[in-house]
Amino acid sequence: MGHGSTGGGDDPRPDAAGLVGLLADGDRRLVFAALVLGSGTLDDVVATTGLSSPAAAKALGRLVDGQLVVAGSEGGLHVVGAVFQAAARAARASIVTVADEYDGLSAEAAKVMRTFVVDGRIVQIPTAQAKRLVLLDWLAQDFELGRRYSEAMVNLILGKHHADTAAWRRYLVDHGFLDRANGEYWRSGGSVAGSES
Numbered sequence: 001m002g003h004g005s006t007g008g009g010d011d012p013r014p015d016a017a018g019l020v021g022l023l024a025d026g027d028r029r030l031v032f033a034a035l036v037l038g039s040g041t042l043d044d045v046v047a048t049t050g051l052s053s054p055a056a057a058k059a060l061g062r063l064v065d066g067q068l069v070v071a072g073s074e075g076g077l078h079v080v081g082a083v084f085q086a087a088a089r090a091a092r093a094s095i096v097t098v099a100d101e102y103d104g105l106s107a108e109a110a111k112v113m114r115t116f117v118v119d120g121r122i123v124q125i126p127t128a129q130a131k132r133l134v135l136l137d138w139l140a141q142d143f144e145l146g147r148r149y150s151e152a153m154v155n156l157i158l159g160k161h162h163a164d165t166a167a168w169r170r171y172l173v174d175h176g177f178l179d180r181a182n183g184e185y186w187r188s189g190g191s192v193a194g195s196e197s
Contacts, residue, residue: 016091019083022066027051027059032079035069040076109134122162133175139168140177140190148184 023029027049034048046056060077063069072078102110112134116122126132142157143149149157155165162168169185172178179188 016087018066019068019087022063022068025059025062027055028062031056031059032063032068035063035077035079040078042077045077105134113138117161120161125162125164125167132171136168136171136175136177137190139172140187143178143185143187145187145192148186151183151185154178154185 023032030049030051031045034045037048039045039048042053042057042060045051045060046053049056051059060069064071068080068083070078070080102113105113112126112131116124116126116131116135117138122135126135139158139161142160143154151169154169158165158168169178173180173185176189177187178185
């Protein structure tokens, strides 16, 4: 059987999404369950699951390629239980990272950010003004206090977060986050981040 490649990383084991993908197929779940319950060979798996030899072999091949099952030194098949712990730790670490990103916000504001912002991009303009104000305050953080910006520069900064720069520019001015005069913009509102240590 071939070795599966997960693409260039040091650790070829599947992450949580990869594990779900491996176990999304019914035959692979049956084979995996048989191995967990003690089946150690393809013949054992066939006898335990009732699958045909080709179907069991195909499912087993995918589990081996996915690094979830290995052949032991004496040829027996074994589930790599450590894969689950590693995937759980990695998933938990990514959740903590996301939570920390909105650490200084109220629970309500953090919920708005998680709902409307994905990877730094606004995925939808909220219709509720209270939610829009949370995003406007977040956008205002990209503008330095005391600095003047051309409209093109404002559009560049806002364009990192959403394609409709004109709408966000108007909202920022209308709600007092930015002021505008003589073709220039400057920050006039919004919360100020705490001092960095």
